[in-house]
Amino acid sequence: MLDRRARPRVSVLLPVRDAAATLGACLRSVARQTEPDLECIVVDDASRDASRDVAHRAARADARFRVVDGPGRGIAAALEAGLAHCRADVVARMDADDWMHRDRLRAQCDALDADASLDGVGCHVRIFPRGALADGRLRYERWLASLRTPDDVARDAFVECPLAHPTWALRRATFERFPYRDVPFPEDYDLLLRALGAGARLGVVPRRLVGWRDGPARLSRTDARYAIAAFTECKAWHLARGFLAGGDDYVLWGHGATGRALARALARHGKHPSAIVELHPRRIGREIAGAPVVPPEALGPGGALEARARAGALRLVASVAGARPRAEIRAALARLGLRDGADFVCAA
Numbered sequence: 001m002l003d004r005r006a007r008p009r010v011s012v013l014l015p016v017r018d019a020a021a022t023l024g025a026c027l028r029s030v031a032r033q034t035e036p037d038l039e040c041i042v043v044d045d046a047s048r049d050a051s052r053d054v055a056h057r058a059a060r061a062d063a064r065f066r067v068v069d070g071p072g073r074g075i076a077a078a079l080e081a082g083l084a085h086c087r088a089d090v091v092a093r094m095d096a097d098d099w100m101h102r103d104r105l106r107a108q109c110d111a112l113d114a115d116a117s118l119d120g121v122g123c124h125v126r127i128f129p130r131g132a133l134a135d136g137r138l139r140y141e142r143w144l145a146s147l148r149t150p151d152d153v154a155r156d157a158f159v160e161c162p163l164a165h166p167t168w169a170l171r172r173a174t175f176e177r178f179p180y181r182d183v184p185f186p187e188d189y190d191l192l193l194r195a196l197g198a199g200a201r202l203g204v205v206p207r208r209l210v211g212w213r214d215g216p217a218r219l220s221r222t223d224a225r226y227a228i229a230a231f232t233e234c235k236a237w238h239l240a241r242g243f244l245a246g247g248d249d250y251v252l253w254g255h256g257a258t259g260r261a262l263a264r265a266l267a268r269h270g271k272h273p274s275a276i277v278e279l280h281p282r283r284i285g286r287e288i289a290g291a292p293v294v295p296p297e298a299l300g301p302g303g304a305l306e307a308r309a310r311a312g313a314l315r316l317v318a319s320v321a322g323a324r325p326r327a328e329i330r331a332a333l334a335r336l337g338l339r340d341g342a343d344f345v346c347a348a
Contacts, residue, residue, distance in 0.1 A: 045070030
């Protein structure tokens with residue numbers, strides 16, 4: 001049995017496939033950490049370029065680096081293979097085309113030491129190269145930066161993935177309880193939603209400590225599991241088995257493109273809206289797929305949905321794009337006494 005005193009403070013889990021052009025800079029950012037008590041497990045997952053050579057050069061120069069072979073069956077299997085070699089009680093994720101600020105690991109380990117109730121933390125990111133970034137990526141970066149507490153992470157978990165995967169520093173026990181799975185949607189978002197659904201507390205170190213590369217060759221751009229439709233399916237899968245598990249009907253607030261896509265995904269899991277809340281005057285009073293379209297007032301005193309809301313039998317999914325509309329919906333529902341996360345969730 002491994003002597004616990006010999007364990008490093010943190011293990012960096014870094015899967016690699018054909019990333020020779022960026023891996024050296026990534027590994028140098030790990031080596032220069034102000035937290036010296038670390039190990040870095042580089043999982044070479046059947047690379048066809050010089051990635052393995054780059055990793056082995058780093059391991060020869062620094063005993064804190066180790067190179068292990070991945071099974072060549074994709075990212076989830078590579079991550080699980082690497083986890084088996086991680087010795088620390090905290091495991092920090094990293095991707096081979098990103099870089100970390102020199103204070104990243106120390107700041108995240110300190111945050112976990114300071115709060116034993118946390119199962120893990122992320123941090124904020126700076127997406128690069130800046131010149132080619134689309135407005136959507138910049139909005140996502142700003143949204144991530146708006147999340148600063150475990151409550152923020154839990155509240156917005158169905159809006160987008162609230163912690164960028166390469167920023168994670170999770171307790172090893174969290175990874176063991178919620179292993180990566182090979183699923184038809186993002187493996188990181190799936191793990192995070194399973195953890196949060198089981199009551200895990202995931203926090204944020206509110207500093208930009210990871211440089212997150214964006215480009216056409218990134219896996220999230222080339223693999224269908226990371227397309228917008230796959231994220232919607234991931235949300236629906238978890239909503240159906242979690243927030244909406246108690247019945248087959250729910251109330252949907254919003255029937256724009258975002259709400260329609262989520263409703264279609266939920267229908268594939270047997271969940272159908274019994275009413276649709278809308279602001280558009282031409283839709284109110286009509287039916288959409290058999291569900292009456294009602295105004296927000298239907299949730300309040302004298303409204304058609306008041307009794308369900310008061311009885312705690314209401315399950316409402318507010319599915320709209322944009323931070324401002326979500327904030328307005330949350331405020332309206334709070335004034336009616338409805339509880340975020342218990343009576344309703346916001347999704348996008």
